[in-house]
Amino acid sequence: MNGLSNEMKRRFSWFLAAWLVPVLALFALAQPAGAEAQPPQPTPPDDEVNAIASQLYCPVCENIPLDVCPTQACIEWRELIREKLAAGWSGEQIEEYFVEQYGDRVLAEPPRRGLNWLVYVLPPLLILAGAGVLVYVLRSMRLRAAIPSSAAMPPIPKTSNDPFVQRLEEEVRRREME
Amino acid sequence: MNETGRQPKAVSAWMYVLAFGTLLAFLALVGWSLFRRQQGAVEVGKPAPAFTLTSFDGQVIDSAALAGRVVVVHFWASWCEPCENEAVLMEAAWQAYREGGEVVFLGVDYSDTEKKALEFIRRFGVTYPNGADLRTTISQAYHISGVPETYFIDRDGLLAYRQIGPFLSTGEIRAVVDILLSQ
Numbered sequence: 001m002n003g004l005s006n007e008m009k010r011r012f013s014w015f016l017a018a019w020l021v022p023v024l025a026l027f028a029l030a031q032p033a034g035a036e037a038q039p040p041q042p043t044p045p046d047d048e049v050n051a052i053a054s055q056l057y058c059p060v061c062e063n064i065p066l067d068v069c070p071t072q073a074c075i076e077w078r079e080l081i082r083e084k085l086a087a088g089w090s091g092e093q094i095e096e097y098f099v100e101q102y103g104d105r106v107l108a109e110p111p112r113r114g115l116n117w118l119v120y121v122l123p124p125l126l127i128l129a130g131a132g133v134l135v136y137v138l139r140s141m142r143l144r145a146a147i148p149s150s151a152a153m154p155p156i157p158k159t160s161n162d163p164f165v166q167r168l169e170e171e172v173r174r175r176e177m178e
Numbered sequence: 179m180n181e182t183g184r185q186p187k188a189v190s191a192w193m194y195v196l197a198f199g200t201l202l203a204f205l206a207l208v209g210w211s212l213f214r215r216q217q218g219a220v221e222v223g224k225p226a227p228a229f230t231l232t233s234f235d236g237q238v239i240d241s242a243a244l245a246g247r248v249v250v251v252h253f254w255a256s257w258c259e260p261c262e263n264e265a266v267l268m269e270a271a272w273q274a275y276r277e278g279g280e281v282v283f284l285g286v287d288y289s290d291t292e293k294k295a296l297e298f299i300r301r302f303g304v305t306y307p308n309g310a311d312l313r314t315t316i317s318q319a320y321h322i323s324g325v326p327e328t329y330f331i332d333r334d335g336l337l338a339y340r341q342i343g344p345f346l347s348t349g350e351i352r353a354v355v356d357i358l359l360s361q
C-alpha cells in the first residue's frame with residue numbers, strides 16, 4: 001500500500017514538473033522585453049505635461065495651444081501626453097506621435113520641409129531686401145541734396161543777342177539741371 | 179557733374195523685374211494657400227475622394243476596391259456629443275444591410291485618441307469597421323467642417339449625398355441608402 005502510494009507520489013511529481021516547466025517558461029516569455037529595465041514611473045506632474053502641450057496645438061480648435069485649451073478633447077489629449085510620459089516617452093517622441101495621428105497642423109512651429117521652408121527663409125530675405133532698398137533711397141537722397149542749385153549754375157554762353165532767345169535758353173538749362 | 183563727382187544711379191530694369199517677380203510669386207503662393215483652405219465640401223455628383231482606412235482591428239480598407247457597392251462614410255469622434263445618439267442609429271442601419279453585402283459602412287474617427295474611440299465603439303455596440311483618420315488626410319480630402327458628417331457614395335463611386343450634422347432617425351439613413359440601392 002505504502003509502495004503504491006510512493007509510486008503515485010513519484011508520478012504526480014513528474015506530472016507536475018512536466019506541466020509546470022513549460023507553463024513557467026511561457027509565462028517568462030510573455031513578459032515584455034525590458035520590462036525589468038523600465039519600472040513603472042510616477043504620474044508626471046501638470047507642469048511636465050503642459051511643457052509638451054504648449055508645443056502642440058489643439059487638432060480641432062483653431063489656433064489654441066493644447067496646454068490652455070479648455071475643451072474635453074484637449075483634456076483627453078493632455079491625459080494622453082501624461083500616459084506617454086509615464087510610459088517613458090520623450091517630448092520629441094510624443095510630438096512625432098501627435099503629428100502621425102493628427103497631422104502637421106498640431107505643431108506650434110511648421111516642420112522644416114517642402115514649402116514650409118519659405119516661412120523660415122522669406123522673412124530674413126525680405127528684411128535684407130528692405131534694408132538694401134532703404135540704403136539705396138537714402139544714398140540717392142543724399143546725392144540729390146549735393147547737386148548745386150540754380151544760383152551756382154555755370155555762365156550761359158551768349159549764342160544770340162536776342163533777349164527772348166537768351167531767356168529761353170537760360171530757362172531750358174535751368175530745367176535740365178533740376 | 180556735382181560736387182561729389184557722382185550721379186545717382188538709375189534703378190536697373192532687372193531690379194524692377196526681381197522685386198515685382200518676388201512680390202507676385204509671394205502673392206500667388208498666398209492666394210493658392212487661401213484657395214485650398216477655402217475650398218468647400220466635395221460636390222454631390224462628383225467622384226468621391228478615394229482613401230485608405232486602417233480599422234482599429236488592423237483591417238486595411240481601400241475605398242477604390244468598394245466600387246459597385248454603396249458606401250456610407252461616417253465621420254465621428256468620441257468627444258462629439260451628437261455622435262453618441264447617431265452611433266446607435268448608424269449601427270441599426272448597418273444591421274439592416276449587413277447581410278445583403280451591397281452596402282458598406284465605414285466609420286472615420288476624426289482627431290481622437292484610440293483609447294477613447296475604442297471605449298465609444300464598445301459603449302454603443304458599433305460593429306462596422308472604424309478607424310482613425312491618421313494625419314486627418316480623409317477629413318481633409320472630404321473638406322469636412324466638423325463632426326458628425328456622413329457621406330454616401332453610389333455604386334459608381336460618385337458622391338450621392340452628404341449629411342452635415344447628425345441624423346435623427348435610422349429611417350433617414352435608410353431612406354438615402356435605399357434610393358442608392360434602387361438606382
